[in-house]
Amino acid sequence: MPSTECTATGQPRCQATTQAGAPCRAFAVGGPHCRMHDPRHVDAVREARARGGAKASKLRALRARRPHLDSPSGLVRWVAQLLGDVVDGRVAPDTARVLFYGVGQQRALLETSDLERRLAELEARAAQGKSRRWG
Numbered sequence: 001m002p003s004t005e006c007t008a009t010g011q012p013r014c015q016a017t018t019q020a021g022a023p024c025r026a027f028a029v030g031g032p033h034c035r036m037h038d039p040r041h042v043d044a045v046r047e048a049r050a051r052g053g054a055k056a057s058k059l060r061a062l063r064a065r066r067p068h069l070d071s072p073s074g075l076v077r078w079v080a081q082l083l084g085d086v087v088d089g090r091v092a093p094d095t096a097r098v099l100f101y102g103v104g105q106q107r108a109l110l111e112t113s114d115l116e117r118r119l120a121e122l123e124a125r126a127a128q129g130k131s132r133r134w135g
């Protein structure tokens with residue numbers, strides 16, 4: 001009987017059915033339903049869901065804008081975009097400071113890995129030259 005179902009602490013459970021078709025497991029609040037299923041709160045719940053959806057799509061848009069920072073050209077685009085965002089007030093100066101610091105770190109890492117790659121190429125070429133001359 002759903003009307004007599006209670007939690008271990010004796011609180012009545014919501015009598016609604018979830019969208020998945022299972023009984024709602026939330027506490028009933030001020031009636032037979034939880035806050036999410038209370039017909040008196042339907043509009044507020046719908047608005048909150050819409051706000052959540054808008055926030056989530058904004059986050060997705062920001063993630064889609066995230067550039068690849070594994071090349072100098074990617075860093076250049078990112079810094080240019082970030083400068084514009086700071087000027088337009090879309091990114092707080094404190095946040096920008098941290099991001100610019102990260103850009104500096106990334107630049108150093110790119111330079112180091114580029115030097116490593118070029119050195120490895122030179123060493124491989126030198127080894128080939130040696131084996132050709134002496135081998």
Ligand SMILES: [Zn+2]
Pocket residue numbers: 014015016024025026033034035036037
């Ligand atoms: Zn419920």
